[in-house]
Amino acid sequence: MKPLVLSFALMTASPLVVNAAPIAIINARIETAGPLGSIRQGTLVMDKGRIVAVGSGVTVPADAQIIDAKGKVVTPGLILASTSLGISEIEQVPSTRDDGAGGQIGAAFNPAAGVDPDAPSIGLARLNGSTRAFLTPVAGRGGNGAHAHDDSAFQTAGGHEEEDPTLFAGQSIGISLAAGAPDMVFKSNAGMVLEFGETAAAAAGGSRGASLIILKQVLADVRHFIANRAAYDRGEGRELLARRLDLEALIPVVQGKTPLLVRVSSANDIRQILKLAREEKLLVVLEGAEEGWRVAKDIAAQNIPVMIDAQAALPSSFETLGTHLGNAAALNAAGVKVSIMGSRDYNNLRQSRMNAGTAVAHGLPYQAALASITLNPAKIWGVDKDLGSLEPGKIADVVVWTGDPMEGQSYPSAVYIGGVSQALTSRSTELATRYKPRADGSARPAYRN
Known part of the structure; x- marks a missing residue:
């Protein structure tokens, strides 16, 4: 089966996706917080809510959804x-x-x-x-x-x-x-x-x-x-x-x-x-x-x-x-x-x-x-x-960051809890969407004079 490559835009748009197939995050700088330390460019595979493999020479399963995290940082939740x-x-x-x-x-x-x-x-x-x-x-x-x-x-x-x-x-x-x-x-x-x-x-x-x-x-x-x-x-x-x-x-x-x-x-x-x-x-x-x-x-x-x-x-x-x-x-x-x-x-x-x-x-x-x-x-x-760390066998609480997570301008591109993709929304983002003017600059119907 040909691997499915997902964009971050697609991933973060869906509210909650239960993944039937394995997920492989590739080309990422992986900060494991565990024995493997920092991996400059590696792959993390998770399946059935657990981390299956993590490292620089990991084989990606044939049926995996592939997330290309080039230029991004992966850490434990x-x-x-x-x-x-x-x-x-x-x-x-x-x-x-x-x-x-x-x-x-x-x-x-x-x-x-x-x-x-x-x-x-x-x-x-x-x-x-x-x-x-x-x-x-x-x-x-x-x-x-x-x-x-x-x-x-x-x-x-x-x-x-x-x-x-x-x-x-x-x-x-x-x-x-x-x-x-x-x-x-x-x-x-x-x-x-x-x-x-x-x-x-x-x-x-x-x-x-x-x-x-x-x-x-x-x-x-x-x-x-x-x-x-x-x-x-x-x-x-x-x-x-x-x-x-x-x-x-x-x-x-x-x-x-x-x-x-x-x-x-x-x-x-x-x-x-x-x-x-x-x-x-x-x-x-x-x-x-x-x-x-x-x-x-x-x-x-x-x-x-x-x-x-x-x-x-x-x-x-x-x-x-x-x-x-x-x-x-x-x-x-x-x-x-x-x-x-x-x-x-x-x-x-x-x-x-x-x-x-x-x-x-x-x-x-x-x-x-x-x-x-x-x-x-x-x-x-x-x-x-x-x-607490990215190691095979542990629960797949995984975060993909746009940059160093300790930098104020970085933010998550994807969050997994128990291997399940989480929607990157909150009441604040929902309110912003609700009240945001339309593309032409006009107000939403309820806020027009």
Whole structure:
């Protein structure tokens, strides 16, 4: 059978194409983010939702649809490491926010039921090359410490309200950004989110020391609950600080089976968390870590990964006085696994790749920057067996870019999620088409005088 060659114009015009035949992307610069590294001119073949082959000497199947990507760059789909995508739309409108439970539930909160597949921001995320996202709840709903358009992902973790749960914000989940997916959640209970530093101090009455005591007591309560569940059910035994729902949710954390994502900024607070991780034998991930460069060797020594906003350049609080743009490079040089986040300003979803580019400009090696928005988030959340790099056998989340994805003027020419071509449209592009004047300059009928 003669191979079918598709143009990018044809590919991007159709809304959603389920490909019966294999697809071969040829003549591309392939950035695998995996063991194969960078391939100057290569071919990637995908079939039945998986990557079949990738390399410079790949044989193209006879029945394959061929995509000629000459002059373009192919990467894995970007993975948003920590976001409220799909569970929060307008920060200052509470009715549009399902990213926090307020004071009703703490560690037990799971945001899965609030994921809106029709959220306009999801199409926008695909337009920017994102194929998967991990949703991480926030402890507050934006009060004292949050800003409507704050570019710092950590800062928009929200301020404390009197009725908020103590420290724990809830569980992280992973979602696919594929259009028309019957269930977007592909990984539930991926980890637990904990607020620390100034936010935790506020929750504990104003003291970091008090917040640490409360945290240790909750962890001790969970272990007591595991060992004395029958007595607890009979109403016997000592009083526990946490509610039953939270105790149940925290069991995998204290058993070291799921990671504890800790939002923390200052070097001293990071040291406290590192000590806690050693004592309690926890799998810890740091988010924020604006002063992480100051304790980079300590973080690396415990093999703890870090999620950062590489654009954070100026202190926004006392706990971020040591913020600077070389944070990612310093952490990476020390041997820390770095994942670069975008913004929780939900309409600004280019920021993960833009922030990665900023980190490159301030000393982070290019391949490390690429891994920080692809493979490293997959490793942190335990899905790297299937996602995060272009390797045979992995799920075919693939993006074809017009140029370097870390350059602001580049954009996706094609996006595949699970081997399925995604329409490169969003509510913004649909509105632009709707209101765009006709070729002769005349207005659409509904907008004529």
